[in-house]
Amino acid sequence: MPVNALPHGLCRDCLTPAQTASRRCRSCGSPRMLAHAELENLFLAHIDCDAFYAAVEKRDNPELRDRPVIIGGGKRGVVSTACYIARINGVRSAMPMFKALEACPEAVVIKPDMEKYVRVGRQVRSMMEALTPMVEPLSIDEAFLDLSGTEKLHGAPPAMVLARFARQVEEEVGITVSVGLSYCKFLAKVASDLDKPRGFSVIGKSEAFSFLSRQPVTLIWGVGKAFTATLARDGLHTIGQLQTMERNDLMRRYGTMGDRLYHLSRGMDERSVKPRSEAKSVSSETTFNVDLSRAEDLVPVLRALSERVSARLKKADIAGRTIVLKLKTTDFRIRTRNRQLGDPTRLADRIFHTGLDLLKREIDGTRFRLLGIGVSDLTDAAKADPPDLVDRLSHKRALAEGAMDSLREKFGKQAVETGYTFGHGKAGQPQRDGDD
Numbered sequence: 001m002p003v004n005a006l007p008h009g010l011c012r013d014c015l016t017p018a019q020t021a022s023r024r025c026r027s028c029g030s031p032r033m034l035a036h037a038e039l040e041n042l043f044l045a046h047i048d049c050d051a052f053y054a055a056v057e058k059r060d061n062p063e064l065r066d067r068p069v070i071i072g073g074g075k076r077g078v079v080s081t082a083c084y085i086a087r088i089n090g091v092r093s094a095m096p097m098f099k100a101l102e103a104c105p106e107a108v109v110i111k112p113d114m115e116k117y118v119r120v121g122r123q124v125r126s127m128m129e130a131l132t133p134m135v136e137p138l139s140i141d142e143a144f145l146d147l148s149g150t151e152k153l154h155g156a157p158p159a160m161v162l163a164r165f166a167r168q169v170e171e172e173v174g175i176t177v178s179v180g181l182s183y184c185k186f187l188a189k190v191a192s193d194l195d196k197p198r199g200f201s202v203i204g205k206s207e208a209f210s211f212l213s214r215q216p217v218t219l220i221w222g223v224g225k226a227f228t229a230t231l232a233r234d235g236l237h238t239i240g241q242l243q244t245m246e247r248n249d250l251m252r253r254y255g256t257m258g259d260r261l262y263h264l265s266r267g268m269d270e271r272s273v274k275p276r277s278e279a280k281s282v283s284s285e286t287t288f289n290v291d292l293s294r295a296e297d298l299v300p301v302l303r304a305l306s307e308r309v310s311a312r313l314k315k316a317d318i319a320g321r322t323i324v325l326k327l328k329t330t331d332f333r334i335r336t337r338n339r340q341l342g343d344p345t346r347l348a349d350r351i352f353h354t355g356l357d358l359l360k361r362e363i364d365g366t367r368f369r370l371l372g373i374g375v376s377d378l379t380d381a382a383k384a385d386p387p388d389l390v391d392r393l394s395h396k397r398a399l400a401e402g403a404m405d406s407l408r409e410k411f412g413k414q415a416v417e418t419g420y421t422f423g424h425g426k427a428g429q430p431q432r433d434g435d436d
């Protein structure tokens with residue numbers, strides 16, 4: 001067999017290609033064989049780490065290896081995740097801690113160390129990015145990979161590349177992953193969950209329809225608790241039932257979700273893998289219903305936009321050093337004004353006050369149809385907003401903003417409004433908003 005020939009099977013331990021579907025590897029005797037008629041034609045993968053937080057803690061403390069481990073019990077008092085030993089006893093993510101300990105009293109409970117998990121998650125992600133630039137992260141421990149067109153580069157088809165990757169993560173990171181390989185996102189994600197932990201499942205085109213027919217409707221992406229209940233009221237429980245229905249009928253009953261049910265139930269999913277592009281700046285802008293010229297109308301809008309930019313920076317765990325104000329006059333002239341800060345920021349308050357300084361100089365009776373605020377020179381959030389000892393007030397403001405963030409997280413966005421946005425700025429109500 002030439003080096004680049006496409007194997008129909010392979011051993012996941014010693015990575016030897018196998019042309020036939022034997023139960024054990026002829027080379028190393030391992031039973032972890034992977035074989036599928038379409039193995040050489042499938043390129044869309046979903047990779048998800050197994051019991052992620054718990055696996056990282058077990059790696060760092062080998063004494064925990066054979067013990068049930070639960071990560072959680074932080075502020076919310078629920079289980080973040082549990083290792084597979086604890087899961088055998090019925091412990092699950094999002095379960096209240098007291099219930100988890102009822103189910104598994106001998107479990108070792110560990111408080112989450114988010115910084116560590118983010119670090120490990122990034123390490124795994126950069127290993128994925130070494131395989132292909134087409135990596136779309138879904139969360140801290142999972143991503144889609146489109147490996148089409150990488151065969152020449154790797155000298156091996158995607159299935160082999162993925163098996164190699166899984167082994168490499170075990171050796172270099174010290175945790176395990178599960179892989180799903182298919183021809184579309186929906187089934188790749190479903191596949192990665194079929195054989196956890198240390199799994200590798202393949203769903204080919206030939207069996208997709210019959211495989212799906214036996215599954216519950218809850219497997220379909222977007223079918224949550226409420227929608228499952230709606231479908232159950234209509235007597236629909238399995239994907240097989242959806243497969244017998246007309247598209248028009250499903251759409252009439254369930255709107256756009258009906259369209260999704262129609263396609264996904266048949267294994268039709270055209271969504272492509274979208275790598276998260278490195279943003280050069282984060283900004284937000286608004287085009288007004290009526291042109292505005294007065295500070296009292298513009299300032300509340302600036303405040304709201306600053307909050308939005310800040311929220312997005314915080315979510316992405318980044319910060320920026322340059323604040324950019326953008327204005328568009330009624331004759332469509334664009335004015336941009338920049339200011340570089342001493343340290344990068346992601347705080348709404350600093351973005352707003354810097355933007356306000358820039359805005360004040362532009363208020364001279366000119367009528368504006370658009371206002372935007374953004375942050376560029378992006379960096380990691382770790383360097384952002386050091387406690388400012390000189391300006392105690394700004395430090396206090398940063399703390400207050402942290403407190404507002406946690407309130408918002410708890411009670412929703414509307415719970416906390418600052419003096420600038422609350423009840424102001426009706427005239428500046430957006431006609432059209434845009435984020436970049």
Ligand code: DCP
Nearest residue numbers: 048049050051052053054080081093094141196
């Ligand atoms: N997580 C959490 N709260 C939840 C679900 C998950 O804090 N309700 C965290 C802990 C998990 C991590 O996110 O370790 C990844 O989530 P997964 O859903 O991928 O769960 P695990 O990786 O823990 O387990 P699995 O092997 O099922 O993927």
Ligand code: MG
Nearest residue numbers: 048049050141
């Ligand atoms: Mg996981």
